[in-house]
Amino acid sequence: MAEKLVVTLMVVYFFMVNAKADTTIGNFNQDFNITWGDGRGKMLNNGQLLTLSLDNYSGSGFQSKNPYLFGKMDMQLKLVPGNSAGTVTSFYLSSDGSNHDELDFEFLGNLSGDPYILQTNVFVQGQGNREQKFYLWFDPTKDFHTYSILWNPETIIFFVDQTPIRQFKNLESYNVPFPNKQPMWIKSSLWDGSNWATRGGLVKIDWTQAPFTASYRNFVAQVCQKSSSCSNKSWITESLDSSSEGKMKWVQKNYMIYNYCTDAKRFPEGLPVECKYT
Numbered sequence: 001m002a003e004k005l006v007v008t009l010m011v012v013y014f015f016m017v018n019a020k021a022d023t024t025i026g027n028f029n030q031d032f033n034i035t036w037g038d039g040r041g042k043m044l045n046n047g048q049l050l051t052l053s054l055d056n057y058s059g060s061g062f063q064s065k066n067p068y069l070f071g072k073m074d075m076q077l078k079l080v081p082g083n084s085a086g087t088v089t090s091f092y093l094s095s096d097g098s099n100h101d102e103l104d105f106e107f108l109g110n111l112s113g114d115p116y117i118l119q120t121n122v123f124v125q126g127q128g129n130r131e132q133k134f135y136l137w138f139d140p141t142k143d144f145h146t147y148s149i150l151w152n153p154e155t156i157i158f159f160v161d162q163t164p165i166r167q168f169k170n171l172e173s174y175n176v177p178f179p180n181k182q183p184m185w186i187k188s189s190l191w192d193g194s195n196w197a198t199r200g201g202l203v204k205i206d207w208t209q210a211p212f213t214a215s216y217r218n219f220v221a222q223v224c225q226k227s228s229s230c231s232n233k234s235w236i237t238e239s240l241d242s243s244s245e246g247k248m249k250w251v252q253k254n255y256m257i258y259n260y261c262t263d264a265k266r267f268p269e270g271l272p273v274e275c276k277y278t
């Protein structure tokens with residue numbers, strides 16, 4: 001009897017310890033704080049839905065309560081409808097400090113009926129300049145769609161509705177730095193990007209349309225707080241198979257409208273090294 005109890009307690013303890021190190025999170029109330037915007041960010045339905053708003057005084061934002069080292073996360077977003085020109089809605093991962101790492105989804109709004117741009121970027125040790133921009137194959141303001149980031153020691157993959165659109169592989173063996181030392185926070189914000197977002201800043205926010213509101217729901221993530229604790233999880237070694245790689249190439253061929261890797265003018269000393277291998 002006592003032995004059984006001890007075993008049970010050991011099993012419970014094992015799960016508790018493991019749960020701390022490697023866990024699935026997925027509730028806005030439990031896992032996130034609204035960090036700025038003075039009431040413009042709201043958690044609704046017991047943490048199942050979150051909305052961010054922007055008006056002529058302020059935008060708003062939220063971030064995870066904990067930082068993570070590697071993870072696989074899905075967020076559903078419904079973007080600002082109608083005339084969203086000049087607004088930027090983001091979902092990203094970022095560490096702290098000047099040599100920070102950052103993985104970005106940024107949605108650049110537009111006039112009614114004109115297409116949003118999805119801008120992605122990868123910063124490693126403070127160095128970004130790796131933009132890739134896409135049009136989407138649907139209207140991102142009509143319904144929720146799923147935007148995902150897989151970040152493991154071997155690769156970073158951005159997905160839209162489970163279709164991979166971009167990959168940044170670990171090329172440390174070619175001296176390309178890779179984010180694998182600094183834990184990152186999960187963050188989101190809605191803000192005024194009038195000076196650059198829409199047609200390069202030509203179209204500004206029309207404040208008569210304010211407040212602008214974007215919605216977030218069905219957040220789900222598998223995350224680690226220490227890399228060693230995740231060594232047995234299947235996503236930690238996940239990579240693209242040839243069929244997924246084909247889909248990614250298809251999206252890039254048909255929907256990518258800017259790629260830093262083909263912008264030779266911007267890099268007179270030569271394109272970044274990773275461009276040779278992607």
Ligand SMILES: *[C@@H]1O[C@H](CO)[C@@H](O)[C@H](O)[C@H]1NC(C)=O
Pocket residue numbers: 056057
């Ligand atoms: C913001 O908009 C409100 C309502 O349109 C207006 O009354 C106010 O003056 C504006 N404030 C600023 C700082 O632009």
Ligand SMILES: *[C@@H]1O[C@H](CO)[C@@H](O)[C@H](O)[C@H]1NC(C)=O
Pocket residue numbers: 032033035063064065066
């Ligand atoms: C989240 O909010 C709690 C309670 O207000 C606070 O103690 C904590 O420091 C906050 N964490 C972050 C990352 O903002």
Ligand SMILES: *[C@@H]1O[C@H](CO)[C@@H](O)[C@H](O)[C@H]1NC(C)=O
Pocket residue numbers: 108109110111114115116117197198199200
């Ligand atoms: C907005 O619409 C214009 C005209 O169709 C297009 O050139 C631009 O790429 C669109 N998106 C953004 C964010 O500027």
Ligand SMILES: *[C@@H]1O[C@H](CO)[C@@H](O)[C@H](O)[C@H]1NC(C)=O
Pocket residue numbers: 228229230231232
């Ligand atoms: C991984 O799984 C193996 C076998 O299932 C186990 O022996 C090992 O302790 C596990 N490692 C971690 C870090 O959980």
